[in-house]
Amino acid sequence: MNEIAIRVEGLGKRYRIGSQERYRTLRETLSQKLSRIHFRRGVKSAYRQSESIWAVKDLSFEIGHGDVVGIIGRNGAGKSTLLKILSRITEPSEGHAEIHGRVGALLEVGVGFHPELTGRENIFLNGTILGMRKAEIAAKFDEIVAFSEIEKFLDTPVKHYSSGMYVRLAFAIAAHLEPEILIVDEVLAVGDLAFQKKCLGKISDVSREGRTVLFVSHNMAAVENLCRLGIVLDHGKQAFVGCIQDAACHYYDSLPGSRHPEGHIFDLSDAPERQSDIGKLLTRIELYTEDDRPLTGELRIGERLRIRIYFNLPSRTNSFDIGLGFNNVFGQRIFTAHSLFEPHRSDKARVGPQVLVCDIPEFTLTAGTYTMRLWLDIATEEADLIEDAACVTVMQSDYYGTGKVPWNGTFVLRHRWFLEEDGECSTKKYLALTSGKSSS
Amino acid sequence: MTEGTGKHTVTVITPARRWPALRLNELWEYRDLLYLLAWRDIKVRYKQTALGAAWAILQPVLATIVFSIFFGKLAKVPSDGFPYPVFAYVALLPWQLFSFCLGESANSLVSNHNLLKKVYFPRLIIPLATVLAALVDFGVAFVVLLILLFSYGIVPTAASMAFLPVLVLFAIAAAMSVGLWLSALNVQFRDVRYTLPFLMQIWMFATPVVYSSTLVPQKWRALYGLNPMAGVVEGFRWALLGSAKGLGPQVWVSAGTVALLLAGGLVYFRRKESTFADVV
Numbered sequence: 198m199n200e201i202a203i204r205v206e207g208l209g210k211r212y213r214i215g216s217q218e219r220y221r222t223l224r225e226t227l228s229q230k231l232s233r234i235h236f237r238r239g240v241k242s243a244y245r246q247s248e249s250i251w252a253v254k255d256l257s258f259e260i261g262h263g264d265v266v267g268i269i270g271r272n273g274a275g276k277s278t279l280l281k282i283l284s285r286i287t288e289p290s291e292g293h294a295e296i297h298g299r300v301g302a303l304l305e306v307g308v309g310f311h312p313e314l315t316g317r318e319n320i321f322l323n324g325t326i327l328g329m330r331k332a333e334i335a336a337k338f339d340e341i342v343a344f345s346e347i348e349k350f351l352d353t354p355v356k357h358y359s360s361g362m363y364v365r366l367a368f369a370i371a372a373h374l375e376p377e378i379l380i381v382d383e384v385l386a387v388g389d390l391a392f393q394k395k396c397l398g399k400i401s402d403v404s405r406e407g408r409t410v411l412f413v414s415h416n417m418a419a420v421e422n423l424c425r426l427g428i429v430l431d432h433g434k435q436a437f438v439g440c441i442q443d444a445a446c447h448y449y450d451s452l453p454g455s456r457h458p459e460g461h462i463f464d465l466s467d468a469p470e471r472q473s474d475i476g477k478l479l480t481r482i483e484l485y486t487e488d489d490r491p492l493t494g495e496l497r498i499g500e501r502l503r504i505r506i507y508f509n510l511p512s513r514t515n516s517f518d519i520g521l522g523f524n525n526v527f528g529q530r531i532f533t534a535h536s537l538f539e540p541h542r543s544d545k546a547r548v549g550p551q552v553l554v555c556d557i558p559e560f561t562l563t564a565g566t567y568t569m570r571l572w573l574d575i576a577t578e579e580a581d582l583i584e585d586a587a588c589v590t591v592m593q594s595d596y597y598g599t600g601k602v603p604w605n606g607t608f609v610l611r612h613r614w615f616l617e618e619d620g621e622c623s624t625k626k627y628l629a630l631t632s633g634k635s636s637s
Numbered sequence: 638m639t640e641g642t643g644k645h646t647v648t649v650i651t652p653a654r655r656w657p658a659l660r661l662n663e664l665w666e667y668r669d670l671l672y673l674l675a676w677r678d679i680k681v682r683y684k685q686t687a688l689g690a691a692w693a694i695l696q697p698v699l700a701t702i703v704f705s706i707f708f709g710k711l712a713k714v715p716s717d718g719f720p721y722p723v724f725a726y727v728a729l730l731p732w733q734l735f736s737f738c739l740g741e742s743a744n745s746l747v748s749n750h751n752l753l754k755k756v757y758f759p760r761l762i763i764p765l766a767t768v769l770a771a772l773v774d775f776g777v778a779f780v781v782l783l784i785l786l787f788s789y790g791i792v793p794t795a796a797s798m799a800f801l802p803v804l805v806l807f808a809i810a811a812a813m814s815v816g817l818w819l820s821a822l823n824v825q826f827r828d829v830r831y832t833l834p835f836l837m838q839i840w841m842f843a844t845p846v847v848y849s850s851t852l853v854p855q856k857w858r859a860l861y862g863l864n865p866m867a868g869v870v871e872g873f874r875w876a877l878l879g880s881a882k883g884l885g886p887q888v889w890v891s892a893g894t895v896a897l898l899l900a901g902g903l904v905y906f907r908r909k910e911s912t913f914a915d916v917v
Contacts, residue, residue, distance in 0.1 A: 212915065281914070285650060285757040288911040294650040300757075308755045313681045325673045326756055377645065 200262050200297065202378055202409040203283065207292035208256040210278050213249045252278040253433045256292070260411070260426075262377075265404040267424035267441055268413045269448050274430040276413045280304060280382050283411070298409070301328060301376030307367030312356035316347055316366055319355050323370045337373045345369035364392060372399045378409045390604070397423065418593050418602035421445055460493030461485065463587040465571075470584040478573055478581040480550070481507035484589060497594035498609055502560040504534075506553045508573055508581075514546045515576055519553055522570040523562065523589075531562055531607055561609045564593040653911035659903055663759045671762050674749075675769030678741075682770075693777035697733055701726045708847045717849045717880050723789050727877050728846040728870045730782055731808040734775045735866055736837050738809065741767035742816035743833055746824050750917040760910050761903075764820045768809050775805070786877065797876040804872045811865040811895050817902030821909045824917050845870050850887065862890025865898070 253275040260266055268276045281287045283294060284302035309326040310319050320341055324334040334341075342348055345366040347358075355363065381400060397419055404410045404423065414420050420427070420441065427444025429437040437447040463482040471477070484492040485503040496502060506519055521534040534555050536542065571586035572579060593602050596609050603609050664671070683689040701722050708714045709721030716724035742764035746753065749763050786793065823829040844866040845852075853861045861867055868891020874880045 282650065285648070286754065287914045288653045289650065290652055292652075296648040296650065297645040299646060300648070302755075302757065304755045305751075309752055311677060311681055313684050314677065318677075318680070322673055322677055325670050326752065326758075331669050331673075 201259055201295075202262045202264065202297055203260040203411075204295045205259070205283075205292070206257050206294070208279070208282060208289050208294055209254040209291040210252045210275075210282060210287065211249045211290040212252055251290075251433050253282070253430070256430075256435050258428060258435065258438050260409060262298070262409055263404075263407045264426055265410045265412065265424045266426045266428060267420040267444070268411060268428050268430065269417070269420060269444060270430035270436070273432070275433040276430055277304075277382055278433075279430065280380050280411065280413060284380055296378065298377030299328075300378045300380060301371075301374040302380045302382075303327075303371050303374075304380070304382045306364055306371065310355055310363070310367065313354055315354055316351045316358070319366070320370055323367065324373075327371060327374050328376070329374060341369045341373050344372060361389060361392065365395075368392070368396055368399075372396075376408070378411070379403055380411045382413045383415065393419075416593070416602075417445060417448075418595050418600075421595065422600040461491040465583060465586060468583045468586060471582065472579070473581040475511060475575070475580050476509075478510065479506065479508045479571055479583060479586070481505075482569070482571065482587045483507070484587065492589070495590045495592040496560060498563060498591055498596040498603065499559045499561050499594075502557045502589065504555040504557075504569075504587075506555065506571065507550065508553065509550050510546060510548050510575070512548050514548060517546050517576075517580075518574045519555075520570075520572050520574070521555055523567045524570060525565055525567055525607070531567065560589075560591065561596070562591055563603060563606055563608060564591050566590045653908075655908070656904070657907045657910070659907055660759065664761060664765070667758050667762055670758055671766055671769065674762065674766035678766065678770045679773055690777060693774040694781050697726060697729045697778045698781065700729055700733075704729075704847050714848050715851070717851065717874075717878075719791075719878055719880065720789055723785060723791060723878070724849075724874075725847060726782060726785055727874055728844075730775070730778055731804070731869050731873050732841065732844060732846050732866065733778065734771055734805075734808050735812045735869070736841070737774065738768055738771045738812035739816050739819070740833060740837065741771065742812065743819035743823055744830050746820045746913060747827075747830070747917060753914050753917050760913055761817075761906065764813065764816050767816075768813065771812075772805075772809075782877070791878060793877045794879060797879060800872070800876045804869065804876055807872060807892070807895065808866075808869045810899055811869055811891075814865065814895050814898035814902050817906045818898070821902075821906045821913075824909070824913055840864075840866070843867075859886040859890050862887030863894055865891045865895045867891055868895075 256279065268279065270276050278287070280302070281304070282289050283296065284300060284304065286302075286304075307323065309323050311322065314322065320338065321331065321334055324341075325331065329337075342351060345362075345368075347362050347366055350358065350362065355366075358366070379400070393416075400410060400412065401423055410423075412420060412424055424441045427437070427439065427441040427448075428435065429444050429447050437444050461484045463484075465479050465481055466477060483505040485505065486492045486496060487501045489503065492502070504521065506521075508519070510517060518536045520536070522530050523532045523534075525531050534557065536553065536555075566588055567590075568585045568588045570582075570584050572582040574580060593604075595601070596603055686692060688695065704725045705722045709716065709725070714721075745763045745767050746760065752758075752763075753760065819829050819833070841847075843864050850858070850861065850867060850871055868888040872888060
């Protein structure tokens, strides 16, 4: 039975916004206070009427020792505010929290760094600011320098460092903080890929040592891979607490659809950029995913994409075909789906409204937003064409199931790696490995 | 608040109370940070300036020269029977400690806003760190003072010198008593920073730096003591020059003022502390 590391009950934080400016001058405050005394008849001053928003409200959850928890939500959901409250940087407006253990908060990389001081001096400065004792820093000094890979520049003022060196040094110091509870806020947004990998590796080491980790990041694959539990925040409220996969699903489902308020339905009756000689034959597109679930959010790499195309055929149509082109943000055509490629076509063409379904079992394009160009050909002549009929966004996800997110490239392909033995590729082994094609 | 129970320290986070506890013991826990912030300010100042440590000497020396010419020689301001340069320098020493401390601490919270928003530590550390940095300059200027005294043949008695640390503490307390108020106020009302240079100029003339407090008629002397630096400066004059002419009720009034302002400043600072990260 896990002991509790963090217990939160009814936590809330309110900020005043609106008519009250942040910096006021003494003169304004005094004159306001004086006028309130003067007009004692309860004239509401601007101060009283200023609006306030609850950045977080009614948060209640428990985190046990050794848990690795991902806090996810859209921008503005209250994730950073929650971390600030738990790190004691800001105080809650209501509720209370209990923390068992020493907290190390990484809310920004390189906090307190002074550009005029050398790397060596900044190690001590930053380390102390983060909460380490001077003796502790001295003991770990060599490890920190080795981790950051800046031995040669240790005695150069930090203002001469490249941004990569800066961030490596900052993270190296933070990585050697050994708190019982580690709170990390989107520090991975800074830095190149190699750095991000190093960060993630270090954070996962920390969690393997049995320390508690609270992790906020928009890198969903990292969150899903590192964390066991997830807390979803939505507009300051606690939307979900549970295992990370369910939390991630909850988060994805809550993301709004791209152009249409209903998310998965694209009404084509008013579509701009349309070329139609005969008339507006294409009426609607609907997007679905696995199990015919409406696709209201983002698609994961390799998930099923099913497109329902609603259209009308005029009378005396002999044959028709529908094409669907997927373009990336640069306007490059990545993939074309066309009904011509379907082996089991019926020859007869019905007249009137109908639905043609395009089913893509594995949509293996990499992360990004793809716009769909839709056209209807009647008797091999273009009858209706719409640019940007709909769009689908694919999110970074762990396609290969090994915790690593595919990056670069336009699409992903299933592949295996194995060592050759004795200079031969044993046929039996090869067949055995590749026979189960869709299993990993 | 944090207590140690079992194998983990437990921290309870609750909304700020109207009159939060002072928690001065926490400052001891964070002494490494206090020292390091002061060290950072000193190091950075000396790295960035061409004159570096010489600045700590130049300020009092140049001021003394100018005052000696215009107040001492030309205006013939009486200096209690001492040579004017010595008279002025002895007062400039604590005055510049006070004015530097006050000036730096008033803006300290705002200039360290990135720390306030990203790390937890008792916020009192920030203005206190400016005190440590000021003491370094004070130390350097003090050595010059000793040289000055000996060159004029004035040897302070050991007994009165023994009071010097107390007086230094008095000066620092005076600076902090105002500094805490100003630093907390400055976070919310930025005009504090702009009025400060003006305030310091006026204040210097209200303090017996260029003149002796014997200039003030006896019956007003106690009221004069409401200026905490009046007591500090006369105390320094007594300890280093043996001049007891300025002493009297004003020293006690000054001490009382400092005590009240300091206590009030600590309470006000702690009350406003919970809003710093949100407002700065």
